[in-house]
Each structure stands twice: as C-alpha cells, then as structure tokens.
Amino acid sequence: MVRVDGRGGGNSLVRVRGLDKKYQRGSEEIHVLQGLNLDVDAGDFVAFMGPSGSGKTTLLNLLGGLDLPSAGSITVAGDEITHMSAGKLTAWRARHVGFIFQMYNLIPVLTAFQNVELPLLLTKLSKAERSQHVETALQVVGLADRMHHFPRQLSGGQEQRVGIARAIVADPTFLLCDEPTGDLDRKSADEIMDLLGRLVREHGKTVLLVTHDPVAAERASVVLHLNKGVLEEARKVEAS
C-alpha cells in the first residue's frame, strides 16, 4: 500500500512525515519540499513524476540518506535516518539502499564485475562468496557474459544494467532510481523497465523510481506527482 496522506500504519517499510527541504540560493530561499508525507510497503513499485525542478531528485536523495531534511522525519524499516550521524548514515546506506542513476556512474577503470563488487567489499563476505553474488546479480540483469568488460566496451543500456546489478548485489532494502532511462533510447529504456518490473515481481524488491517518461511510469504500481512540495496520487493500480 502506498499512501501520501500521512495516515499509513506503523508497519510501512518507508514512512515519511512532514518532510521539509529548503535551499538557500543567495538571499533567496527555495522551499522545495513542504511537509511531504509518504508510506511505502515492501514490494511496492512507486514512480515519482513532476516537472523539472519540482524536487524529485531532492526527495530521492533524502530517502537515500544522501542529504538531510530541513524538518520532518524519514523512517526506513524501523530506523529513523533523519537523526543519524554522517558516519552511521554511510553504513546505513551500504546496508539498505541501492542507487541507480541516470548517468550510470560506473567507474571506468574497473570491469563490470569489479563495479558490481564494490558494495560487497564493504561486507564481511569472502572472495568466493562475493564472486558468487556478483555473478548472480549480473545474471539477473542478463550480462553474465560481459563480466570482464570495461564500461567503455558496453552500450548505454548495458552500462545501466551493470548499474542495476551494482544496486541489487548487496540485497538492499529498497532501490532508488533517478531517471534510470533518461539517457537511453526507447528499446533500451523498455528493457530497463522490464528488468525493474521483474525485480519487483520475481525478487520482491521495493523500487522507488523518478521518471519523466509516462511509458516508463506505466510499469509502476503507483504513480505519484510531486506538486508544490507535496505528493499527489495520480493513478492507482490495484494488484491484479
């Protein structure tokens, strides 16, 4: 269940209450998020839409613990992240969040395998266990045969799939995707969206997605619009 009215039960996976974010630009104050509420359950696939500059990236960064809000609280799986120290937040991110960015953001001097392995180096897994996880993740995104390629040897769609493998390899609590198909052609974009849909349906992942693309948003179970600093429900697809 996804709610934006702040009346979700106590057991939602993600629980946002009264979230405020202001930016200072010179003497001007930009009030991007204004008392935003959100409840997301495990296994939900949520798409955020909204005009450029409406605060979608800002919201995602806050949910992912990359930035701190001006006011309000975010609770993920029972942990309130809005009061964590920077060090704790970093460790929390490693454990709970998988980021997927528009620009793929792979490290060019590392192979696909090594890029995907990055989050696992922070865990106590042995080398053999890491290898196994990385291979599984690359299989899920359909790139098992490109394991030892460098990013420049891959197409945009393939790079993004490596990015997705990196995001899921440590089995995070949820995936945060900021316009993951923004740089891709229609076909590659559809493939990526198929992949995300499969991650939700077959692997029980929770996905929060920012997109400008209505076709991509179709895949989500819920589409939310960010408007004047709060979320509005645009469409709701009952689980069929």
Place this chain on the structure above:
Amino acid sequence: MKYRHLLFSNLSRKKIRTTLTVGSFAVALFLFGLLAVVRGAFNQGLEVAGADRLVIVNKVSLIQPLPIAYNDRLLRIPGVKQVTHANWFGGVYQDERNFFPQFAIDTETYREMFPEFAMPEEQWKAFVADREGAVVGEDLVKRFHWKIGDRVPLKGTIFPGTWEFNIRAIYHGTRQADDTTQFWFHYKLLEERQNQYWKGLVGWYTVRIDDPDHAVRIAKAIDESFANSPWETKTDTEKAFAASFVKQAGNIQLLLLSIGGVVFFTLLLVTGNTMAIAVRDRVRELAILKAVGYSDNFVLGLVLGEALLLAMVGGGLGILLAKLFTLGGDPTRGLLPFFYLPTSAVVAGIVLALAVGAVGGILPAVSAMRLRVVDALRRV
C-alpha cells in the same frame, strides 16, 4: 587487501599523467641519491678517521714540509705511542686525469699505524724487500687492470723525472668507507732520489696516542714543543683534519641542501597538482563510492594512498637508478674515491619521497573527503 585494485587501477587511468608524475619522483630521487653520494664522498674522511690518531702538519700550510728529525722528538712527548710519516708525491700515471693519491711512506711504521688497510703478510714482506716496490689499493687495481708484479711508471711533478715501481702488494679496506685508491712506496726511495731542497723533510706525521680523551692536551703539547722553531706545527685529530678538508671544498653541504630543497619543493607542487586534478576529474566516481557506502575516511585514504603509491614507485625507481649508477664506480676518475650510496641514504630517500607524496596529497585528499554526494552528482 581487497581494496587493492581500487588503488592500482587508477594508475592506468591517465597513463601520461601517471608517467610524468612517477618520472618527476624518479628524477628527484635520482638526484637525491647522487647528492647523497657526493656528500658522502666529501665526508668519507670524517667517517673513517681514527679517534686515537693525530695529524701533524706544517703550521704555515699543509703543503709545507716538516723535518724528519721530529720523528724521535714526537716519540718523547708524553701520551704519544707511535709515530709515522708520509710525503705527498703527486705523480701522474699516463694521463693527468688518472688522479689518485701517492704517498711515500715509512715502511717500518706506516702499516701499524693504519691497520684498516689489510693485505696478505707475504705481499707486505715482498713490498718491504723491494726498494722500488709499491702497495696499491684494490680500487686502483680494478681501475687500471694492474696485477702483482706489474711495473708502473709515474711522472713526477713535485719530484722531477719518471719513477718506476713494482706492484708488490694490494690492500683492501676493512670497512666500507675506507679509501682503497692509494698508492704507497718507500720513503727511502724518495730520500735517495730527490733533489737537495727536500732532503730530510717529510710531508706530515701521524701519531697514535694512548687515550683519545687526551687528544686536545697532547696536540697542544706537540705544537708547544715545536713553537718558535723554523718549522712550527699544527696538530689536529684525524677527524678535525678531515673536516678542514670538507670545509676547503666550499660550503658543499649548503649547496647540496639548497639544490635538494628546491627540487623537493617543486616535487611537492607537482604531486599536489596531479592529485588535485585526479580528484577533480573523478568527483562523480568518488561521490558514487560514498553513495554506495564508502566512508569519508576511506575516500581520504584512497586519494592519499594513490599519492603515496606514485611517490613510492617513482621514488623507488629513482633511488634504484642512483644505486645502479654508483655501482659503475667513480665517474670523475679519482676525485671522489668514496663513491657509494649507503643503505641509510636509500631509506632516507624513500622516506622523503613518501613524505612529499603525503604532504602533496593531503589537500586533495581532504577535499575528496569533504565532498558531498548530492553536490557532486548535481555537477555535470
């Protein structure tokens, strides 16, 4: 270390930049190695100076002689245990560039005074038995491909004529820093063949004293006993004597320090600049590492580690080249007989390179540490 490839893969990122930075370190450390060698060469005398030996020269100047009669008078001075003397010959072997020191020595006392120069007993005996015999250091033997029994002509400069010697003994140093480029022959031969002016004169005396702690007092006693004579003396410990040589070479120490200082300061700027560019080029990647869960300190360590790696590789290469260079021997053909890069200088060079790497890398590393993910990812 499972993070190793994160560090090493960066070296291959900008190959030209990596090569240039590593090259800068290599050149600087090569230079450092050579400066250390030159400094060592100048200070070599200090290192091997015997604490219980005094050198007595003419008060007017080093090149003025002293009478042979002082030998017995020195022995009578309390605290003096042994006396020997030598003359500077200053001959030329084949070509003036083939410089090496030649001493006319007192065969009865010289060897006992300088036990650090070791050779087989029978060779020494053969030398003593041959009026035209010579003892040569092993470095000379290597340089001129001599062997026992060779006849070596020296063209006299102070003492005119061509002098021929038979190599009867080859000595080696018992310590690394001992000078093995000397050529000794009989003082008696010099006595016999020299012109009138030099009759009964020696270049300098060396005496052994009973206790190094009394060196100052005994030196004073020696100089006082010859005061107001036509041949006044100046007595110093071997160490002080060697130090005065170093001083004569000009303020070489300061010169070396200033050259080294400038080079390392430049290297610092190069490293700082390289790492600053490396961080700026990689802002997104560093941000991604942080987003994925790497701590600020890890990122700091990564950048610093990269600077240290560059320093280590380049510095190691440079000092290795310097070492190889010194193995080829003295390139000045005799001016720097002690041409050697000691391990302590190698270690000091590596430490210095790492320090430069750390200092040059610290500011870029801190800026990488402070980098905020959201700002970095927003930058396109």
